[in-house]
Amino acid sequence: MYLRDLITLTSSSFLTYRMRSFLTGLGIAIGIAAVILLTSIGEGLHQFMLAEFSQFGTNIISVQPGKTQTQGGNVGIFGSSRPLTLEDADALRRLPYVEYVIPGLVGNAEVRYEGRTRRTMVLGEGRDFGKAFTMKVQSGSFWTDEDNEQARAQAVIGSKIQQELYGGRNPLGSWLRIGGQRYRVVGVMESKGQILGMDMDDALFIPAARAMELLNRPGLMEVNVSYRADVPADTVVRLIRARMTEMHGREDFTIISQEQALEVLSSVLDIITFAVAALGGISLLVGAVGILTIMTMAVTERTAEIGLLRALGAREKQVLTLFLSEAMILSALGGLMGLIIGVGISQGLHLLFPALPVHTPWLYAVLAELTAVTIGLAAGVAPAMRAARLDPVEALHAE
Amino acid sequence: MIELLNVSRTFTVGDQQVAALRDINLRLDAGEYISIMGPSGSGKSTMLNMLGLLDRPSSGTYLLDGGNVTELNDEQQARVRREKIGFVFQSFHLVPRLTAAQNVELPMILAGIPVEERKARVQVLMQNYGLSDRADHKPDQLSGGQRQRVAIARATVMNPTVLLADEPTGNLDRNTGWEVLKLLEGLLEQGITLVVVTHDAEIGARAQRRIHMLDGRILSDEANQNDSK
Numbered sequence: 345m346y347l348r349d350l351i352t353l354t355s356s357s358f359l360t361y362r363m364r365s366f367l368t369g370l371g372i373a374i375g376i377a378a379v380i381l382l383t384s385i386g387e388g389l390h391q392f393m394l395a396e397f398s399q400f401g402t403n404i405i406s407v408q409p410g411k412t413q414t415q416g417g418n419v420g421i422f423g424s425s426r427p428l429t430l431e432d433a434d435a436l437r438r439l440p441y442v443e444y445v446i447p448g449l450v451g452n453a454e455v456r457y458e459g460r461t462r463r464t465m466v467l468g469e470g471r472d473f474g475k476a477f478t479m480k481v482q483s484g485s486f487w488t489d490e491d492n493e494q495a496r497a498q499a500v501i502g503s504k505i506q507q508e509l510y511g512g513r514n515p516l517g518s519w520l521r522i523g524g525q526r527y528r529v530v531g532v533m534e535s536k537g538q539i540l541g542m543d544m545d546d547a548l549f550i551p552a553a554r555a556m557e558l559l560n561r562p563g564l565m566e567v568n569v570s571y572r573a574d575v576p577a578d579t580v581v582r583l584i585r586a587r588m589t590e591m592h593g594r595e596d597f598t599i600i601s602q603e604q605a606l607e608v609l610s611s612v613l614d615i616i617t618f619a620v621a622a623l624g625g626i627s628l629l630v631g632a633v634g635i636l637t638i639m640t641m642a643v644t645e646r647t648a649e650i651g652l653l654r655a656l657g658a659r660e661k662q663v664l665t666l667f668l669s670e671a672m673i674l675s676a677l678g679g680l681m682g683l684i685i686g687v688g689i690s691q692g693l694h695l696l697f698p699a700l701p702v703h704t705p706w707l708y709a710v711l712a713e714l715t716a717v718t719i720g721l722a723a724g725v726a727p728a729m730r731a732a733r734l735d736p737v738e739a740l741h742a743e
Numbered sequence: 744m745i746e747l748l749n750v751s752r753t754f755t756v757g758d759q760q761v762a763a764l765r766d767i768n769l770r771l772d773a774g775e776y777i778s779i780m781g782p783s784g785s786g787k788s789t790m791l792n793m794l795g796l797l798d799r800p801s802s803g804t805y806l807l808d809g810g811n812v813t814e815l816n817d818e819q820q821a822r823v824r825r826e827k828i829g830f831v832f833q834s835f836h837l838v839p840r841l842t843a844a845q846n847v848e849l850p851m852i853l854a855g856i857p858v859e860e861r862k863a864r865v866q867v868l869m870q871n872y873g874l875s876d877r878a879d880h881k882p883d884q885l886s887g888g889q890r891q892r893v894a895i896a897r898a899t900v901m902n903p904t905v906l907l908a909d910e911p912t913g914n915l916d917r918n919t920g921w922e923v924l925k926l927l928e929g930l931l932e933q934g935i936t937l938v939v940v941t942h943d944a945e946i947g948a949r950a951q952r953r954i955h956m957l958d959g960r961i962l963s964d965e966a967n968q969n970d971s972k
Contacts, residue, residue: 345852345853345855346852346855346858348858349852352845353841353852356840356841356845357840359840360839360840648836649836649838651836652832652836652838653849653853654797654821654824655795655797655824655830655836656824656825656830656849656850656853656897657821657822657824657825657826657828657850657853657854657901658821658853659817659818659821660817660818660821661818662821662853736792736797736798737792737797737798740797740832740836
């Protein structure tokens with residue numbers, strides 16, 4: 345029997361039972377549409393989260409004081425380990441593959457300009473901050489010299505500080521009082537908005553050495569190392585661990601590679617996407633029951649026809665193939681319908697709510713269609729086997 | 744040539760064994776015109792199913808063209824049915840979803856014959872049976888006589904050696920029935936072996952050889968001297 349004939353024969357039964365076939369296909373379509381829609385939202389969320397976490401750049405490794413296992417948290421200066429120092433940062437800067445090393449600490453301080461006062465976040469950073477992280481300076485620039493002993497009192501301010509204290513005027517070159525000390529403003533950051541709850545626009549950046557003094561801290565909260573993109577994170581992590589152990593005499597620090605952190609996050613998000621896909625899968629199961637029902641009915645209704653086919657010389661296998669392909673084609677068509685509905689709704693959602701992250705992964709679409717075909721096959725097996733095993737004589741006389 | 748040797752067929756109905764055929768010995772030669780008659784329950788339908796390889800004997804041997812077909816598996820039996828046996832039923836058994844032409848084409852589809860050859864053979868047959876203008880009609884748009892003509896076309900499209908007709912005129916009025924019978928008898932000229940099962944004595948009498956059955960046995964097997972055809 346030719347494939348073309350198989351399609352002609354099966355489609356003739358769809359055309360005869362149009363409504364019934366359509367409704368059965370619709371059952372599968374709804375399942376597939378649900379899977380597509382849910383995975384599209386899941387995948388959109390996935391990409392949104394990853395973008396959120398990786399917006400500072402991905403080839404960054406962070407060294408923090410304290411070992412997670414010992415104190416139940418890398419609480420930095422409150423831990424019992426030796427603090428991270430600017431000397432540690434200098435030592436890391438001499439490692440191969442390393443591009444920029446940015447010592448960092450965060451605190452709060454009062455900032456005053458011409459009678460206006462504001463309490464704001466102060467970030468002690470290195471001069472290469474703007475290069476290592478994907479954060480741009482809107483006007484001016486970061487300080488260019490960096491002397492651990494006598495860092496100059498220079499500051500880069502966030503766009504919100506500029507707005508609040510300067511009322512939009514050009515702050516470059518002006519003198520700003522931070523925690524009672526005078527700083528010269530050398531740059532204004534581009535507006536970045538909130539990042540994981542931290543308003544980066546309502547912050548200002550000063551050299552780490554000065555921040556330690558200003559905030560009265562004995563050490564750094566972290567040292568961020570950016571490395572060449574073509575080098576694997578593991579290599580750099582190993583180098584950093586060796587150098588830091590050498591500096592501290594033991595491993596009293598924690599190294600977090602952003603690449604590794606993102607991998608973990610990504611796999612967690614993958615599981616979420618898979619879980620919502622499985623939820624949609626439940627409705628697919630319902631569709632499969634529909635196929636099973638309709639095929640069982642079809643075998644009963646067409647018993648005499650099956651007997652005839654056997655009398656005309658059809659093998660058991662041919663009868664099996666006929667009914668199996670009918671189930672498969674029915675659910676494949678339903679799947680296709682679901683694919684169109686699912687993609688249509690997710691794109692429609694995206695148009696209606698641009699903020700909602702929606703992304704249809706094509707792999708999932710193909711997988712969904714394959715699932716539909718498989719479901720048709722699985723649901724069709726039992727009725728098709730029954731059809732094939734009918735006794736030809738009895739089948740012929742069923743009317 | 745067909746030969747049944749000591750063929751019996753028993754069915755189990757509930758906890759009872761019912762014998763539909765008892766120790767049948769029968770030999771049909773190529774080109775014969777045979778009618779099988781008898782009351783219902785006499786085993787004539789079982790005999791037909793047996794001859795058509797739709798049913799297997801409980802015991803005994805069935806030789807078709809010298810070969811033992813009793814031992815064949817499903818696939819081989821299907822092949823024999825496809826190539827050597829044609830069926831015509833009382834209730835036509837046309838597939839309602841397919842057109843007349845597609846119904847005739849069906850055995851060739853199952854046999855995997857290429858499209859061009861199929862179309863050509865269907866066209867010739869439809870013309871021979873006067874169905875050319877009905878080719879694209881569905882069975883429910885055809886009269887009873889037309890339906891049975893389609894069924895005969897379907898039964899002969901594979902050029903079988905044996906044609907088994909089970910009450911072929913049972914669902915037709917008298918005149919149409921005669922026409923259909925004439926059509927079937929015309930096939931004898933092509934050397935086909937025609938077996939007609941009927942309870943209508945008038946129809947049965949037309950055959951050159953008449954077999955009467957009762958209770959699963961052959962009651963009489965007589966040749967008709969004055970051919971009424």
